[in-house]
Amino acid sequence: MTKKDKTRTTEKDNYLNYLKKAQEFFQTMQTAYESGNWNSVGLEAVHCVISVNDALLVFFGGIRSVSSNHVDAVRLLSEIIDTDEARKNSNHLRRVIAKKNIIEYENRLFTKREAEGVMLHTERFLNWATSMLPRIEK
Numbered sequence: 001m002t003k004k005d006k007t008r009t010t011e012k013d014n015y016l017n018y019l020k021k022a023q024e025f026f027q028t029m030q031t032a033y034e035s036g037n038w039n040s041v042g043l044e045a046v047h048c049v050i051s052v053n054d055a056l057l058v059f060f061g062g063i064r065s066v067s068s069n070h071v072d073a074v075r076l077l078s079e080i081i082d083t084d085e086a087r088k089n090s091n092h093l094r095r096v097i098a099k100k101n102i103i104e105y106e107n108r109l110f111t112k113r114e115a116e117g118v119m120l121h122t123e124r125f126l127n128w129a130t131s132m133l134p135r136i137e138k
Helices: 012-035 038-061 070-080 084-097 100-105 112-132
Strands: 007-009 063-065
Touching: 012 038, 012 112, 038 063, 038 070, 038 084, 038 100, 038 112, 063 070, 070 084, 084 112
Parallel strands: none
Antiparallel strands: 007 063
16 A cells, blocks of 8 residues: 555444445446446446445455545555456456546536446446455345
8 A cells, every 4th residue: 555545444243334335336236227227327437336346445455435535446446456356356446437527527428337336346346346345244
């Protein structure tokens, strides 16, 4: 980690809270898709990947990013879990986060095609992340 990283230390067991949030955001993303609410799909996807990334950072590093730049959290993931698999999967995270500005701030609507793209990357990242973490009871 570099000095410029804005992180907060947290207990390892707190990963469960972030994982639970991610799973809820994922479910809501799917419901939004079924309703044709493409903007909501995108925003739920963003929240899902951010939360599951926090779960990974907390479990493996005892930290989470508090930077306003979410790309910092992507970089932290590759530092905390320094494997080719983590770098490959962080690209799913990066691609979803890259849509955040479009979804929240641009003067246009998110499209069905964009929604389907972020759903795919979100599902792949969530599946990989949950395979790395201990299972939680529902």
